[in-house]
Amino acid sequence: MERVRLGDPVDVDRLLRGKDFRADHPFRVSRRILGASTLDLEGSEHRNRKREWWAGFGKQWADSATAKEMVNSAVADGIAHAQASSDLLQGCVYIPNRIVLDLLGLRGVDPIEHYASLEPVIRTLGGFSEPKERLAQSREYIRRVAREVTVPLFSDLPDAARSAELALFLIAGAETTVVALKVITVAWWNDAAAVMDDVRHAGSRNVVMRLLTRDAPLGVTTRHASREVYFDKIGQIPRGALVDVDLAEASLLSAVDETDARRSSQSYVFGAGAHRCPGDRLAMLEAEAYLEGLLRLDASKYVPVAASEPRSSTFRHPTWQALTRTTSSRADSEETVAVGQCTQS
Numbered sequence: 001m002e003r004v005r006l007g008d009p010v011d012v013d014r015l016l017r018g019k020d021f022r023a024d025h026p027f028r029v030s031r032r033i034l035g036a037s038t039l040d041l042e043g044s045e046h047r048n049r050k051r052e053w054w055a056g057f058g059k060q061w062a063d064s065a066t067a068k069e070m071v072n073s074a075v076a077d078g079i080a081h082a083q084a085s086s087d088l089l090q091g092c093v094y095i096p097n098r099i100v101l102d103l104l105g106l107r108g109v110d111p112i113e114h115y116a117s118l119e120p121v122i123r124t125l126g127g128f129s130e131p132k133e134r135l136a137q138s139r140e141y142i143r144r145v146a147r148e149v150t151v152p153l154f155s156d157l158p159d160a161a162r163s164a165e166l167a168l169f170l171i172a173g174a175e176t177t178v179v180a181l182k183v184i185t186v187a188w189w190n191d192a193a194a195v196m197d198d199v200r201h202a203g204s205r206n207v208v209m210r211l212l213t214r215d216a217p218l219g220v221t222t223r224h225a226s227r228e229v230y231f232d233k234i235g236q237i238p239r240g241a242l243v244d245v246d247l248a249e250a251s252l253l254s255a256v257d258e259t260d261a262r263r264s265s266q267s268y269v270f271g272a273g274a275h276r277c278p279g280d281r282l283a284m285l286e287a288e289a290y291l292e293g294l295l296r297l298d299a300s301k302y303v304p305v306a307a308s309e310p311r312s313s314t315f316r317h318p319t320w321q322a323l324t325r326t327t328s329s330r331a332d333s334e335e336t337v338a339v340g341q342c343t344q345s
Contacts (some may be wrong), residue, residue: 002241004234007249009268010272017273019274021223022242028222030189033121035164038278046274051167053278057249062281068289071282073096079297086325088302092181095286096174102168105151115174117141124174126312140166163306169279177283179217181208181290186318187211189293192299199295204231204288212265212287219313221271226293247271248316301326 006012024042025031031040038049061067072096082091090112097111120130120138130138145164154165176210188195198207224243237243249270270277277283305322 002238003244004241005233005244005246006234007246007253008233009250009254012245012247012250012268014231014269015223015245015273016271016275017024019308020229021222022226022288023221023224023275025224025242027113029125033135034142034167034310035160037168037178039168039172049154049157049161050274050278052156052165053098056153057279057282059281062285066284067285071099071103071289073283074102075286075293078290079293081329084300085140088185088325090299090321091184091290091322092178092185095290096177096183099282099286100170101175103132103151104149104153104169106145106148113143115178118175121171122315123170125175126315127319128309128312131309142170143168145170150257173279173282176277178216178288179317180212180283180287182318182320183215183217183316184208184211184287184291185294185323186304186320187215188294189260189299189302189304189323192295197292204291205284208284208287208291209267209269212269213251213254215268215316215318216251217316218248218269218271219248220246221275223246276314 006015022042023040025040028040029038038046038053041049049264056154075091076092077098078095079088081094082088093115094111097115100105100110101109101114117139118138120134121142124130124135143163149166154162155168195211196234197278198210202210219243223243223245225239225243226236227239231237231282246287247268254267270280270283303326304320305324307317307319307321311317
């Protein structure tokens, strides 16, 4: 089977917004592991399921005081947890998983332990090899959590569809934001003064979009050609060919105007067209609140620890496995209190 890769913004935009390329391929890893979720469907079924996502996480919800309070609380708790663990990247894991669990009515589940249970599936989706037993245990954990959810999220869907959407929410709904927060953390650590200055001039939302456009959390998505299609730069793509869509390259090359929120939304950080990420508003809420929390910390008090594995092409975790604390416990304690107070103000 022929396989090609597209990264030019014009080609990627045409592919994602047109009807010549589809996501519903039976060999997609996400479909085999999570089930037939919105990520892997086309046509009326895709539209029907997408409506459930938009109803739950649309503009009205994202602008509500309830959503903002939930996110601010999770950010404060996440940064406090990171301070206590002496690894700032733990906050990037804690925050999105705390929010997902809260939205599913699973407040009593520890987000770090929850993430550890998901990790074999996440790593498999990221292209890493996992022992079959660990992967099976992780998939069973996801099924068990989905069965325990009693909140009305996706309640209008049949059981199999509801299970697949909840699995997608548990994994993609959190993991892409985990990576996004890590990307923001790396940029802040590399030049905190510049990031602070950018926020003062352009606002946190535009800065978040600029940082994620330069270093997209989700690197590659896959489509298949539903008919023969011709692209000027790569030639004829035969029907049935698999196409790796390089969202990271397309975002980087799209030359987004970082001072204009309307134009910033046109990058490929969240995809485009019918398969644009349905949780993008929630992800942006988390990223903006987290960036504002970071700017109250002192980057010089942390030192990165290099990861032992290469960066995945899918969930593009930065090449750090930790960002560890180097200051005294008294200074740590004082900084933790300041962050919690500021974030919730």
